[in-house]
Amino acid sequence: MNSYLERVLEETKAKNQCEPEFLQAVEEVLETLSPVVYAHPEYEKLALLERLVEPERIISFRVPWVNDKGETKVNRGYRVQFSGAIGPYKGGLRFHPSVNQSIMKFLAFEQVFKNSLTGLPIGGGKGGSDFDPKGKSDTEIMNFCQSFMTELCKHIGQDTDVPAGDIGVGAREIGYLFGQYRRIKNVYEAGVLTGKSIEYGGSLARPEATGYGLMYFMREMLKANSKNLKSKTIIISGSGNVAIYACEKAQAYGAKVVAMSDSNGCIYDPSGIKLDTIKEIKEINRGRIKEYLDKYPSAQYMENKAGETPAVYTIKADIALPCATQNDINLETAKLLVENGVWAIGEGANMPCTNEAIKYMLEKGILVAPAKAANAGGVAVSALEMSQNSMRYSWTFEEVDKKLDNIMINIFKACQNAASDYNYGTNYVAGANIAGFRKVAKAMRAQGII
Numbered sequence: 209m210n211s212y213l214e215r216v217l218e219e220t221k222a223k224n225q226c227e228p229e230f231l232q233a234v235e236e237v238l239e240t241l242s243p244v245v246y247a248h249p250e251y252e253k254l255a256l257l258e259r260l261v262e263p264e265r266i267i268s269f270r271v272p273w274v275n276d277k278g279e280t281k282v283n284r285g286y287r288v289q290f291s292g293a294i295g296p297y298k299g300g301l302r303f304h305p306s307v308n309q310s311i312m313k314f315l316a317f318e319q320v321f322k323n324s325l326t327g328l329p330i331g332g333g334k335g336g337s338d339f340d341p342k343g344k345s346d347t348e349i350m351n352f353c354q355s356f357m358t359e360l361c362k363h364i365g366q367d368t369d370v371p372a373g374d375i376g377v378g379a380r381e382i383g384y385l386f387g388q389y390r391r392i393k394n395v396y397e398a399g400v401l402t403g404k405s406i407e408y409g410g411s412l413a414r415p416e417a418t419g420y421g422l423m424y425f426m427r428e429m430l431k432a433n434s435k436n437l438k439s440k441t442i443i444i445s446g447s448g449n450v451a452i453y454a455c456e457k458a459q460a461y462g463a464k465v466v467a468m469s470d471s472n473g474c475i476y477d478p479s480g481i482k483l484d485t486i487k488e489i490k491e492i493n494r495g496r497i498k499e500y501l502d503k504y505p506s507a508q509y510m511e512n513k514a515g516e517t518p519a520v521y522t523i524k525a526d527i528a529l530p531c532a533t534q535n536d537i538n539l540e541t542a543k544l545l546v547e548n549g550v551w552a553i554g555e556g557a558n559m560p561c562t563n564e565a566i567k568y569m570l571e572k573g574i575l576v577a578p579a580k581a582a583n584a585g586g587v588a589v590s591a592l593e594m595s596q597n598s599m600r601y602s603w604t605f606e607e608v609d610k611k612l613d614n615i616m617i618n619i620f621k622a623c624q625n626a627a628s629d630y631n632y633g634t635n636y637v638a639g640a641n642i643a644g645f646r647k648v649a650k651a652m653r654a655q656g657i658i
């Protein structure tokens with residue numbers, strides 16, 4: 209690694225010792241930037257990388273709310289505004305008990321590069337709370353969202369920072385958040401949040417965008433390597449928004465999805481997953497994936513065991529699509545996947561593989577579609593939602609879907625070209641980092657030392 213990069217990495221580690229996920233994300237990016245940094249010795253004088261790894265702003269706040277029993281609860285809310293170099297901060301909100309500053313910072317940091325790759329004018333941010341939506345009533349969810357927005361509204365705006373969904377935050381939560389923002393601000397600022405329902409300013413194809421986009425990227429990556437999706441066996445971790453629409457598009461391309469999961473375990477249906485049933489369980493009933501067996505008793509349910517490889521990754525397949533959460537695939541799991549014949553990975557989730565797992569899979573010649581590029585379809589359609597809100601106009605499903613497809617084609621080309629420019633071959637992980645970085649670095653240089 210270049211000596212400037214090494215120094216920045218060491219300093220970042222010293223300064224952020226309690227933030228393992230953030231350090232993991234920074235290390236993964238910096239490790240791939242050596243050839244670019246060699247070509248730009250002026251970056252060091254401008255402390256460009258030191259500025260790149262320091263968020264412009266971190267907001268952390270108290271979120272008090274009252275549950276159905278009348279008890280007062282207190283959660284912690286965050287918004288990390290990482291980089292506004294190429295547009296308003298943009299990125300999702302995650303509600304999950306594991307949320308902490310390290311996770312918020314890793315997600316916001318990665319969002320900077322992802323958003324740059326979309327080619328659209330959006331900076332990088334992320335937010336959320338350690339609130340656990342599981343088992344909460346609709347009223348409790350609304351109470352929480354209203355309290356969360358009462359503070360967050362001071363820091364966001366359609367030209368400042370535009371949150372959206374992520375784990376635990378979907379159309380229902382965005383609705384409650386939007387309502388409270390509108391009430392406090394007394395303004396109809398449609399573009400302040402994305403992922404809205406159609407009736408009040410949402411974009412068609414936003415729910416599908418991340419999963420569809422992932423499969424458009426996979427299609428391009430496989431095509432460039434003389435492969436395709438037809439008749440390939442796929443395992444998907446997760447059964448939330450990203451997983452469901454990745455499955456839908458994979459099936460449309462003629463692939464056979466045989467397994468999906470949630471945090472408790474996975475279902476294995478060798479005859480192919482019936483997605484309507486998954487949608488009913490997850491999107492309507494907010495239930496557990498095990499309930500799939502109620503309708504299809506011939507399928508198999510495999511429970512996750514603490515400290516062991518998630519059950520879904522023990523199933524043989526051609527392609528694995530991790531669409532749940534970070535660090536789902538560690539080195540041991542990566543070895544198992546390779547042993548089981550998996551030859552391509554599509555990262556629907558953010559940072560679903562550890563750095564060791566990625567290195568191992570690349571060494572073994574596995575095609576890896578990196579998260580920053582492969583799951584950028586969601587935020588790209590969020591940016592299209594912002595455009596539609598500004599125009600006070602809306603595009604048809606087909607129009608949005610076509611734009612998404614083109615964006616994913618361009619993102620793949622950008623990764624491929626950057627990888628080839630710097631002799632990284634089919635290492636699209638490096639390609640995505642370099643392509644995302646180049647635009648942000650140029651914008652940072654143009655705007656001076658800020």
Ligand code: NDP
Pocket residue numbers: 304373374375376377418445446447448449450451469470471472531532533534556557558583584586587
């Ligand atoms: P959802 O909340 O809709 O679904 C999350 C899924 O992951 C659920 O099936 C959940 O199971 C499962 N899961 C398993 N283990 C965990 C865990 N430890 N923590 C959290 N979830 C877990 O979220 P999304 O589908 O929106 O997000 C999935 C991933 O995709 C995340 O990494 C997110 O950051 C990323 N992403 C999302 C985008 C979007 O537009 N929504 C865009 C780009 C990336 P269970 O129900 O048991 O918790």
Ligand code: 2IT
Pocket residue numbers: 298299300301322370371372373374402558583584586587588590
């Ligand atoms: O990780 C992500 O890109 C998202 N959760 C979507 C962000 C957005 O602003 O649509």
